[in-house]
Amino acid sequence: MPAPDWHHALAAAQFAAARGLWSFPLARSKRPAIPSPHPRDPHCRGACGLLGHGVHDATTDPERLRELFEAAPWATAYGIACGRPPHHLIGLDLDVKHGDDGPANLQALATRHGFDIPPTATVATPSGGLHLWLTASPDTQVTNSAGTVAPGIDVRGTAGYLVGPGSRTEHGVYAFASGADPNTLAPAPENLLALLTPPPAPPVHAPDPEALRAGIRVQTAYVQAVLTGESAKVRAQRQPGRKNRLFASAARLGQLITAGTVPEQLAHDELLTAGLACGLTEAVCERTIRRGFDRGTGHAPRAA
Incomplete structure (x- = not known):
């Protein structure tokens, strides 16, 4: 029988899914809980219909979500897929470790590039960092990166995911930050989006x-x-x-x-x-x- 942490993670994931946030089970390591059905073929994104494609398994359907969790009775956490409708979530993972101060560096970026950091749903991480949840328009493609925008700032966009609040991991518990409204999902400022979206690829000069x-x-x-x-x-x-x-x-x-x-x-x-x-x-x-x-x-x- 699954442990209490499994029931807690499932309930939290179902609550997130009811808000339109695509969710899937994670192990205590924060990695996808269900093993891949074909680990030697990284190209499948779930088209085979089997479980075990990580963030590509994410769903807002309560029955499908329970099916995912029942396939992983060892799950103690859940992930929230970014870039999915209706919110097209962008996650800013602000780390405070290894000498980096993600929140301070984000504020410095805001000052330098002329944008305000809007009040939005924010999750406190076990290491003392923060996950800021922002939204974007459907046509915005934000790529995943680690420390590229600034030290201590990891970006989660299309095909990325955030550890959801209520998750219990080997590092500790994730929970909504004190003073942040969990129900507020603020749009990402345009000047911030300009830093997060890659420039258009140069034309390819392929031989005739x-x-x-x-x-x-x-x-x-x-x-x-x-x-x-x-x-x-x-x-x-x-x-x-x-x-x-x-x-x-x-x-x-x-x-x-x-x-x-x-x-x-x-x-x-x-x-x-x-x-x-x-x-x-x-x-x-x-x-x-x-x-x-x-x-x-x-x-x-x-x-x-």
Whole structure:
């Protein structure tokens, strides 16, 4: 039979879900309580229908929430998924440890960038920190980060989660902070959102596919086979390991570039296209290909 902490966590999670906050069970470690049904496949986000996808299991449906908790009778806490409707929650985790003072650093950001920190639902953490709950519009995409905005400030956005109030963890109990209204969910100030949302990605300068195919066709059969073979390896690689695979293929082609067998520009363009196709960014592809070519040619690393 589940322990009292399990019943307490379930009741708190159900209360949060009734307020439109998507919840799911956590273990005492603050990690998702239900083991993944396929730990070697990080790409599934719950489409398989099985339980055990962490924040992607989160729900506001009381029956589904109870099903999740019944699958984890060892759960003593719960997580609240950020970025979900209707609130599109953003969490600011303000740490006070390791010499960092998250609340003071947030106030400094507010002064520097001209915004006020609105009164909003706030959770006190066992370490003496605070979780501020803010809301955003549906089209706002806030990425998760740790200490990027300022030391001691972790941001929880899309696909992130906060430990819910009423949770009991190995570090202590999470509870609404004294003096904060749990029912107030304030919109994040625009100037704060500008700090939390990433700038638009620069346009990707992918090689022209027709020119690339034409360039490969005029090579010898051996060169064609090597280029398409290394490209296929990169395209087929799943995370983790995509960058390592691209590096290995670039090093292999770098050896042939040194021998005068493969044109460097053609090898670069083919690997860049393959790296983009497997999900790497252009910047990561360029750095990795350059390092791989340097390894294969035996040259000292070139400047970025």
